[in-house]
Amino acid sequence: MPSIISTDQLRFYINRLRERLWVKPLVACLLSIAAALAAKLADGTELGLILPTIKPEPVETILSIMAASMLVIATFAVTSMVSAYASASSTATPRSFSLVIGDDRSQNALSTFIGAFIYSIVALTAMKNGYFEAAGRFTLFILTAIVFGVVIITFVRWVDSIARLGRIGTTIAKVEHATAQALMLRQKAPTLDGIPVVSQVHGWAVFASHVGYVQHIDIAALETWARKNEGRVVIAALPGTFAAPGRELAYISTCSGEITENDKQQVIQSFQIGNNRLFDDDPRFGLVVLSEIACRALSPAVNDPGTAINIIGTLVRLFVLWNNPPSKTEDEHAARYGRVEVPEISIHDMFDDAFTGIARDGAGTVEVMIRLQKALQSLVLIGDASMQEAAKHHARLALKRAQLALNLTEDLATVCNAAAFASTDVSPRNLQGLSGDGVQNHRAP
Structure with missing residues (x-):
């Protein structure tokens, strides 16, 4: 096998590194140490003759304050992030954990706080041992002011982000983004x-x-x-x-x-x-995760049909994206690997992943069934032949489940009207087969 890693393989490994919380803090620590010691380079130039003279005490005071506070803030950041991760797993689905833990803003904030702590410790130690001369002290003062400003800006932005991290809406948005990326990559x-x-x-x-x-x-x-x-x-x-x-x-x-x-x-x-599925090369996994979030929202313990309705809209956006692939040049159409035969992803499998669970768990909720039928109808109107067939098939399955779960004739009539696009035999007049208590006596097409 080739010793050189392909671009696709490199992308896979980089994405795995992004899911590790220690990578960015480690890089920040190394950069902090380099920045603190790099100020010594100014002592070897003539900058000491033109730069203002700064006494060691003020710089040491600022560094001491930063060293004392940054570790506390970093600890607070870790605690808040862990709480957000637990919230995302419990309110949405554990399968979304990799996306929440890979949040760039939280990782950048944690890296900044730890990096500032390491920087202040290294710089303070160097200062107290007389490592810097006049030019070096002034350069270190400027670097410290920059680091202090970056920490403040990062903290303010991070507080706004951590307040949303782990919330159901943020988790859904992250899963949608990851699924859209995977879909576009497969397109x-x-x-x-x-x-x-x-x-x-x-x-x-x-x-x-x-x-x-x-x-x-x-x-x-x-x-x-x-x-x-x-x-x-x-x-x-x-x-x-x-x-x-x-x-x-x-x-x-x-x-x-x-x-x-x-x-x-x-x-x-x-x-x-x-052991686990990943979002990168598996567009269907994103659809499964979105469906899981909707099913949890429809469970009796949560009873949140609004989230399920929101997920249905998200799924429609993703299928519209899949149905509108970007235009390709002739070179892009040519296969790079002519000796490897690969089957294409099945649109029917994608619909099974996306809508089966929602139709099953939401069968007894009329508003969810109506929104699901309207969503499938919209996909019939904009999709190709395969998507139209898959959408109509799932519309008929959802109607059958609703006929078994809905107890009120009027609710079932509304769902039946919404599903009329899937078959000419689906119409309110077919509800005549219902008994007085709303139990279905005939089988829907």
């Missing part, structure tokens, strides 16, 4: 820069070596293997697929027809398998 490469599946005979099956979810596929590595062995690779498990020792990851074939165990291991290593 640009529906087959992950490979080619559509065309092989009738797939070849030797390659199975997962352990249990987990496919998080990422290194298509560049698979292409390298295929070129080296004059073979082809047919992907059988897209990102998001649950992998197990009996589940095929791919089918491989070579010109000679010989497949060694080493060949299989190289192909398996191109599949990143982990």
Whole structure:
């Protein structure tokens, strides 16, 4: 396999680093130490002859105040962030935790506070040991003033952010953004820069070596293997697929027809398998998470149909985005990896992920059912043939669930009117089959 990491693989690793809380604080600490010691460079110049003279005491006082306060603020920041993370997991869904913990503003704030603490400790120690001369002290004073200003601005902005972090609306917005990014990424490469599946005979099956979810596929590595062995690779498990020792990851074939165990291991290593699904390369996971948030809102313990209605609108926006891919040039249409065949994501699977749970748990709530039918109707009007078929199918399923759950004939009639677009047989007159207590006596189309 190639020793050089592809751009797509590098993006995957960078996104994983962004989910680690220690990365940015570590970088901030290193920069703080460098900045504190860099002031010494001014002593080797003639700036000491023209710069004002500053006594060590004022600078030491400012640094002492900063050192004493920054650690307290950093501790307060960590406590607030942990509380926000717990709130996001309990009010929305635990699957959104990776997005909340990857919040840039909170990580930047924590990094700034810890970096300022390290800077003040290093600079104060250097000052008390006479490390700086006149030019160095003045430079350090200017750097300290800048750091102090950055800390104040960061704190004010962070307080506004942490007040919203973990709230259900903020979590939904983060999940929507992550899902939209994944959808746009898949729009640009529906087959992950490979080619559509065309092989009738797939070849030797390659199975997962352990249990987990496919998080990422290194298509560049698979292409390298295929070129080296004059073979082809047919992907059988897209990102998001649950992998197990009996589940095929791919089918491989070579010109000679010989497949060694080493060949299989190289192909398996191109599949990143982990315990959890990730948003990056798995657009369906974002739809699943949004559906989970809506289902939790519809549970009897929460009883918040407004959140479910908000989620339905979010799902419509995402499907509209999916239905309007950006225009591509001829070069962009060409596949980068011609020996790797990749199936495209199914719109029916996406609709199953998005709407099945909402239709099931919201079947007894008339306002949710009406909004769901209107949402599906809007997707029928703007979607292509596949999206229209999927939307009508789910509209009929949602109506069947409503017929079993709604007890009031008038409510069911309203939902039936909203679902009339899905079938000519769906209309209020079909409610004549209802008994007086609202129990359905006939089967809807």
